[in-house]
Amino acid sequence: xITINGETISIVLFFVGVYGLIARRNIIKSIMSISIMxxxxxxxxxxxxxxxxxxxxxxxxxxxxxxxxxLPQALMITDIxxxxxxxxxGLTMFIHLYHRYGSTNxxxxxxxxxxxx
Amino acid sequence: xxxxxxxxxxxxxxxxxxxxxxxxxTKKIMILFQAALVIWVTLIFVEVRKNGTIxxxxxxWPDTFGITLxxxxxxxxxxLLTCFLFLAMVIFVHNKHYADHLFFFLFLSLESLIIGIxxxxxxxxxxxxxxxxTLIITILIMYKKTNxxxxxxxxxxxxxxxxxxxxxxxxxxxxxxxxxxxFYALKTAFSQVKDPQSLILPYAFMITAVSLKAALMPLFSxxxxxxxxxxxxxxxxxxxxxxxxxxxxxxxxxLQIAFSPLIDTSELFVILGFVTAxxxxxxxxxxxDIKLLLAYSTxxxxxxxxxxxxxxxxxxxxxxxxxxxxxxIFKSTLFLTAGxxxxxxxxxxxxxxxxxFEHMPAVGIATILSILGIIGAPLFNGSISKYLIASGSSGTxxxxxxxxxxxxxxxxxxxxxxxxxxxxxxxxxxxxxxLEKAVVLTLSTLCFLGGIFGSELIAILFNVKLTVDRLSYxxxxxxxxxxxxxxxxxxxxxxxxxxxxxxxxSFELGFxxxxxxxxxxxxxxxAYLKLTL
Numbered sequence: 001x002i003t004i005n006g007e008t009i010s011i012v013l014f015f016v017g018v019y020g021l022i023a024r025r026n027i028i029k030s031i032m033s034i035s036i037m038x039x040x041x042x043x044x045x046x047x048x049x050x051x052x053x054x055x056x057x058x059x060x061x062x063x064x065x066x067x068x069x070x071l072p073q074a075l076m077i078t079d080i081x082x083x084x085x086x087x088x089x090g091l092t093m094f095i096h097l098y099h100r101y102g103s104t105n106x107x108x109x110x111x112x113x114x115x116x117x
Numbered sequence: 118x119x120x121x122x123x124x125x126x127x128x129x130x131x132x133x134x135x136x137x138x139x140x141x142x143t144k145k146i147m148i149l150f151q152a153a154l155v156i157w158v159t160l161i162f163v164e165v166r167k168n169g170t171i172x173x174x175x176x177x178w179p180d181t182f183g184i185t186l187x188x189x190x191x192x193x194x195x196x197l198l199t200c201f202l203f204l205a206m207v208i209f210v211h212n213k214h215y216a217d218h219l220f221f222f223l224f225l226s227l228e229s230l231i232i233g234i235x236x237x238x239x240x241x242x243x244x245x246x247x248x249x250x251t252l253i254i255t256i257l258i259m260y261k262k263t264n265x266x267x268x269x270x271x272x273x274x275x276x277x278x279x280x281x282x283x284x285x286x287x288x289x290x291x292x293x294x295x296x297x298x299x300f301y302a303l304k305t306a307f308s309q310v311k312d313p314q315s316l317i318l319p320y321a322f323m324i325t326a327v328s329l330k331a332a333l334m335p336l337f338s339x340x341x342x343x344x345x346x347x348x349x350x351x352x353x354x355x356x357x358x359x360x361x362x363x364x365x366x367x368x369x370x371x372l373q374i375a376f377s378p379l380i381d382t383s384e385l386f387v388i389l390g391f392v393t394a395x396x397x398x399x400x401x402x403x404x405x406d407i408k409l410l411l412a413y414s415t416x417x418x419x420x421x422x423x424x425x426x427x428x429x430x431x432x433x434x435x436x437x438x439x440x441x442x443x444x445x446i447f448k449s450t451l452f453l454t455a456g457x458x459x460x461x462x463x464x465x466x467x468x469x470x471x472x473x474f475e476h477m478p479a480v481g482i483a484t485i486l487s488i489l490g491i492i493g494a495p496l497f498n499g500s501i502s503k504y505l506i507a508s509g510s511s512g513t514x515x516x517x518x519x520x521x522x523x524x525x526x527x528x529x530x531x532x533x534x535x536x537x538x539x540x541x542x543x544x545x546x547x548x549x550x551x552l553e554k555a556v557v558l559t560l561s562t563l564c565f566l567g568g569i570f571g572s573e574l575i576a577i578l579f580n581v582k583l584t585v586d587r588l589s590y591x592x593x594x595x596x597x598x599x600x601x602x603x604x605x606x607x608x609x610x611x612x613x614x615x616x617x618x619x620x621x622x623s624f625e626l627g628f629x630x631x632x633x634x635x636x637x638x639x640x641x642x643x644a645y646l647k648l649t650l
Contacts, residue, residue, distance in 0.1 A: 014286060017282075018632070018636055021279060021628075021632040022633045022636060023629070024629070025629060027271075027628075030275060031275070034278055034279060034282065037279070037286075038282060040286075041282060041285050041286050041289060044289045044290075045292070048289060048290075048292075049292075049293050071292075072292065075241050078241075078245060082245065082248050085252070086278050089252060089255070089274065090274065090275060090278070093255075093267060093270060093271045093274065094271065097267045097268060097271055101268070106627050106628045106629060107627060109268055110268070110625065110627050110628075113269075
């Protein structure tokens with residue numbers, strides 16, 4: 001039986017994002033799907049390998065018995081920053097694309113692009 | 118003591134402070150700086166060659182804790198190649214008007230990141246570097262701001278971000294199972310793992326991303342758009358196609374070596390390499406655009422390199438790596454000359470360009486030397502690496518496959534070579550920039566030198582002794598001459614008048630389809646590993 005914990009939810013979320021990428025023609029929805037995948041990855045890193053009841057490694061942890069592994073948390077801070085950068089860059093480029101092509105649909109934009117050639 | 122992190126940091130720092138200096142002096146100092154960097158990297162290479170691998174723990178943490186930089190022979194050879202090509206590119210753009218402060222900042226940052234990927238020993242570090250490089254390349258390929266650029270840029274950007282998300286997910290699963298992210302610690306940790314089944318998911322996630330980066334068969338459709346887009350300056354196309362795509366192959370190689378005790382997929386990747394090579398050739402033949410033709414030919418050469426490094430044969434392995442370096446040289450020459458031809462003739466259509474030899478003699482010579490390199494003509498560098506790969510595969514179907522691939526390459530470049538001959542209809546010869554001519558001529562001469570001193574160069578670069586047997590090399594060359602005749606016949610018979618493969622270009626994958634193919638590749642990888650392990 002599959003238990004509901006951070007790990008399984010993150011894998012489900014990841015593939016929800018992948019589904020969005022495959023099935024949605026809207027460019028904004030594609031960028032949102034990428035954000036969903038990123039959230040899933042962050043959740044996976046934080047929740048995998050954590051024993052229940054352990055404390056995040058922040059501040060004075062000398063008294064507590066169980067401290068969570070600090071490495072995934074450090075990596076995920078980096079990934080959150082990258083994720084924000086990627087989303088921001090993607091949306092900025094989308095605005096420019098929208099001004100040029102006047103559509104949010106991948107198919108229509110592709111047709112117009114090939115028309116230019 | 119040589120500090121490796123300065124090799125990575127210096128270009129980016131220099132690119133930043135160059136903003137303070139006027140652009141004219143910047144360009145001059147830039148050349149000096151790149152030349153100094155090449156000398157310094159050569160010293161590091163000599164040091165590695167003499168005393169073995171240099172290992173540096175950034176922040177002086179103990180081994181496997183923090184980020185480590187590792188310069189072994191392969192890595193330092195690749196860094197040397199990187200710095201050399203960037204020197205050539207910086208000289209090439211010296212008199213170009215688009216080369217402003219922003220361009221140099223982005224260009225040098227890209228150099229830093231590529232060097233970083235080659236030297237890095239930590240998987241997460243590689244992820245961060247590739248992600249940053251993706252962003253910079255996106256800006257660089259849109260640099261001339263033409264109308265269609267924004268679509269090409271957005272496609273490139275989002276697809277690579279999706280692929281790297283797959284990579285990061287695999288990395289998370291790997292960290293959960295193993296607990297280290299360092300390539301060499303991984304290797305020792307894997308020897309403790311009893312059950313390879315538990316590593317199928319992380320491996321499949323990561324290899325999917327890396328295969329996309331290296332542009333393997335179903336996952337290459339982003340590459341020609343990015344490398345051949347009209348808005349990218351020709352130096353950017355040259356660096357992307359000559360060098361950056363090799364980082365994908367490099368990470369692939371490192372991953373395969375790390376996973377090799379548990380998961381061996383080399384047979385699958387030989388077949389994928391073959392399919393990639395053939396598909397790239399067919400698509401290259403179908404193109405009318407000069408840059409797109411070259412970009413698709415990159416795809417097919419990557420297939421050849423993949424065949425070489427996955428054959429599990431030392432000859433073919435070193436041949437594959439040598440082909441990687443050779444390809445960097447002749448493909449960047451071809452892209453640079455293509456850029457010069459396009460700006461002179463003001464068209465990208467291959468049928469409209471005629472008589473380059475007569476109109477631009479230096480460019481014509483450089484183009485023909487690098488074409489001879491890429492089709493593996495006798496005495497040129499491509500012939501040595503292709504010979505090594507072929508002799509590593511002797512007795513298998515791959516040997517005949519390679520002959521077929523080379524025949525296809527010849528047909529593609531007979532088509533490309535048509536622009537050299539005929540009459541241009543212009544009276545006087547074009548006056549292109551002297552520095553540009555010098556760069557393309559030097560690079561194309563290297564194609565020739567790399568062929569004559571092939572085995573010596575391999576001995577210097579990779580510290581392996583490979584002898585080129587004169588008799589079998591002669592037989593290969595007879596085969597080559599046969600292929601030339603056959604290739605000319607095929608070209609004249611099938612492709613000269615009408616483009617019979619033009620219908621292929623109408624199947625263009627959109628964003629959703631590419632994402633679907635990434636997912637299908639991933640699913641295929643999982644299924645394949647489940648069945649074979």
